[in-house]
Amino acid sequence: MEIDFEKCGGLVPAIIQDAQTKNVLMMGYMNPEAYQKTLETGKVTFWSRSRQCLWTKGETSGNFLWLVNIKVDCDKDTLLVTARPEGPTCHTGTDTCWGEKNELAPLLFLSELQDFIEKRHREMPEGSYTTSLFKKGVNRMAQKVGEEALETVIEATNGSDEKMVYEAADMLYHLVVLLTSKGLRIEDIARELATRHDPNWDKRRRLAKSKETETDKNKK
Structure with missing residues (x-):
């Protein structure tokens, strides 16, 4: 995977997303060493801009982010890291760094x-x-x-x-x-319902049925 670390001075933003709930948990920065350590250990690791060193999320709290997958965006300068959180992600004790609950949407x-x-x-x-x-x-x-x-x-x-x-x-x-x-898939049913939710769906359906009836008459 090609990542353009040089574009932003050796660092790229890394957006962390829960692999199960799809909620965004936090955003940090990675340099090549943090990226490599993440791959090697399976624990999401960042570069601390304030301390100027590598830090693995959870190394003091035990609330690790276990790596599932990493994708790079179309400009090759931002990472989407899917992970499984072990405990709350934010240092304040909340599930996300925005104070949100990290729960799976029931549907x-x-x-x-x-x-x-x-x-x-x-x-x-x-x-x-x-x-x-x-x-x-x-x-x-x-x-x-x-x-x-x-x-x-x-x-x-x-x-x-x-x-x-x-x-x-x-x-x-x-x-x-x-x-x-x-x-x-169950999503096929959801798509069908979404189509029917269109205000013009019934009109189009009746028009199509009318055309089918007319075609059948012409065949006879």
Whole structure:
């Protein structure tokens, strides 16, 4: 990876992002030595401009930033470092240097869940319930989605909110398994919903349907 350290006097900004939550945790500076030490140790290391020395995040507090990946921007003078934080990142004790909570957005977990299910699909480990669903085929997976949807409806009409959420979670899990078996992602559903959110979507849909009907008439 080519990094232009000389453009800014031997240092480049290094933006630290949590690999799981995608939240920005802090920003520091790296020189070639800090970059190399980060790669060698797996612990994110910076160059301290005030102390004029290398410093590894967490070397005194124990709150290390464990390296996952490093990318350089299009100008080759800024780094995006994804890491897994061990404890709060800021020296003040907050999760980020902006005082924000570093929490995973709940909806992002659906994507993370599908990543896990796709791994199950590739590896098919014995003893896994997810593996058993893939082995039983699409019909069984689709049946499970229907069963869990029905149980969600029952809880919505005659049960408690807590049980409805529980059954809805079962339904979503089985839906993601079904999507995975078809080579689709939960993001495909999100994109479809985003398309329908467009105020002109229904107008375009009806226009397209009208054209299809007209084409069918002409064929006859």
